[in-house]
Amino acid sequence: MMRKLMKSVRLLQVAGIALVGYIGLFSAPATAGGAHNLGPKASCMECHEPEYEVYKGTQHFKSFKSKEHKKKGKKIVKAVAKVNGGKKNMKRNKACALCHFTIVKKKPKYGPSCESCHGAASEWVEIHNDYGGKDTKADTETAEHKVKRHKDAAAAGMIWPRTALYEVAENCNSCHGLAHPDLSGDELSTMLDAGHPAKADFELIQYFNGSNRHRFYPPNPDVNQEMTKKEASTMFVVGHIAKLVSATEAAAKSKHEKFTAMQQKRADNAKAALSKVSIAAVKAFVKKPTRANGLKAVDAIKGKDLSGEVGSMLPKKSDYK
Numbered sequence: 001m002m003r004k005l006m007k008s009v010r011l012l013q014v015a016g017i018a019l020v021g022y023i024g025l026f027s028a029p030a031t032a033g034g035a036h037n038l039g040p041k042a043s044c045m046e047c048h049e050p051e052y053e054v055y056k057g058t059q060h061f062k063s064f065k066s067k068e069h070k071k072k073g074k075k076i077v078k079a080v081a082k083v084n085g086g087k088k089n090m091k092r093n094k095a096c097a098l099c100h101f102t103i104v105k106k107k108p109k110y111g112p113s114c115e116s117c118h119g120a121a122s123e124w125v126e127i128h129n130d131y132g133g134k135d136t137k138a139d140t141e142t143a144e145h146k147v148k149r150h151k152d153a154a155a156a157g158m159i160w161p162r163t164a165l166y167e168v169a170e171n172c173n174s175c176h177g178l179a180h181p182d183l184s185g186d187e188l189s190t191m192l193d194a195g196h197p198a199k200a201d202f203e204l205i206q207y208f209n210g211s212n213r214h215r216f217y218p219p220n221p222d223v224n225q226e227m228t229k230k231e232a233s234t235m236f237v238v239g240h241i242a243k244l245v246s247a248t249e250a251a252a253k254s255k256h257e258k259f260t261a262m263q264q265k266r267a268d269n270a271k272a273a274l275s276k277v278s279i280a281a282v283k284a285f286v287k288k289p290t291r292a293n294g295l296k297a298v299d300a301i302k303g304k305d306l307s308g309e310v311g312s313m314l315p316k317k318s319d320y321k
């Protein structure tokens with residue numbers, strides 16, 4: 001039932017029909033419709049051990065137990081609780097939990113984790129690795145089945161980075177750009193007034209290629225591959241497309257001065273990077289930065305080598321986080 005619903009929503013989306021709330025369905029970390037999180041350790045680690053090991057070294061993982069964090073958060077959550085009527089506790093107030101935690105069975109169990117980026121997995125986990133029954137392995141799966149498997153998993157809320165990098169970047173930006181679609185302008189701007197960091201500089205290459213990088217394909221648990229300049233250039237551009245959509249959508253939520261200034265800075269950063277790209281669909285997108293135009297721009301750069309255009313803007317390795 002759920003799967004069917006997700007599929008029809010996705011179809012409408014493909015057809016370009018605006019659907020109120022669909023951004024909430026697909027880009028809100030951890031809530032694809034009725035889908036819920038299963039948790040990284042219980043549900044991903046057994047098959048994705050190398051990725052899990054990488055995850056354990058990230059700030060996303062470590063922040064869950066940080067006492068320092070809890071202390072710094074007290075004043076912020078108090079202020080926000082006044083606005084949204086929620087609890088004065090970072091783990092219990094929705095406005096903090098949406099970005100800081102992975103909610104499993106209604107409880108915050110981890111910091112941001114696998115499903116924050118790849119989509120809440122309850123509806124897709126059993127589809128994404130099923131090559132067509134027990135006796136079929138990756139190398140005996142039919143081509144048709146593979147296409148169907150990818151499509152079904154995506155319709156059930158899975159975000160495959162190889163085919164949906166935009167959606168992954170959208171997730172990162174909704175948290176890192178203080179632009180979560182499920183939070184109001186009042187909640188977000190109150191956080192800023194209470195001292196929450198307002199960093200406009202989130203950029204996918206700098207933030208992914210350091211402690212977060214996990215690139216073990218083609219399956220080899222021993223080699224966490226670096227990106228080529230071409231791959232990094234594509235990710236850099238896709239990341240900025242997602243950033244510009246995110247900043248534009250967020251800016252419309254509030255007229256609060258600090259909040260607007262942050263979103264303006266994010267938009268300006270993204271425009272500066274995208275101005276180097278000479279592809280028409282990217283130029284059209286920058287003029288009218290809607291999500292639909294963003295997806296068209298992402299489509300238009302597929303397979304192209306953009307390193308000549310943005311290669312010199314890529315962050316240095318020593319700046320990776």
Ligand code: HEC
Binds near residue numbers: 039040114128161162
């Ligand atoms: C029972 C084993 C198993 C479990 C459990 C599992 N996966 Fe997978 N996963 C696989 C296999 C096998 C593939 C490769 C599928 C293919 O060949 O296309 C895969 C592929 C993926 C990919 C795409 C990789 C690519 O090729 O681009 C992602 C992302 C992913 N899994 C995330 C997760 C997350 C997140 C969880 C936990 C919620 C999870 N998986 C749980 C076995 C598993």
Ligand code: HEC
Binds near residue numbers: 077
């Ligand atoms: C829209 C997503 C989002 C929401 C909502 C959010 N945070 Fe954050 N928070 C972040 C991100 C991203 C960072 C890390 C910023 C960075 O260092 O790049 C962060 C960092 C922090 C820090 C660390 C500050 C420091 O100086 O080390 C604290 C404390 C914090 N948040 C508290 C809260 C509290 C309390 C709430 C709820 C009222 C909350 N946050 C809501 C995304 C969010």
Ligand code: HEC
Binds near residue numbers: 040044055115162
């Ligand atoms: C901060 C966001 C984020 C988190 C958290 C995250 N991933 Fe990923 N993941 C990505 C991105 C982005 C890529 C694409 C990398 C690329 O294209 O080079 C990716 C790629 C993958 C792949 C394909 C590449 C590979 O290593 O084989 C798998 C499988 C995967 N992730 C599984 C997981 C699992 C399991 C977890 C949790 C233990 C996890 N991811 C946590 C963002 C994330």
Ligand code: HEC
Binds near residue numbers: 060117
């Ligand atoms: C569900 C919300 C969420 C998503 C999605 C998310 N992050 Fe984060 N991220 C956070 C929060 C919250 C922190 C701050 C943790 C802390 O310090 O307490 C953070 C911290 C980080 C840090 C450490 C920052 C520093 O200054 O050291 C990096 C790096 C990072 N994230 C990368 C990424 C990347 C790359 C993606 C997407 C591929 C991503 N994140 C997606 C919420 C998120």
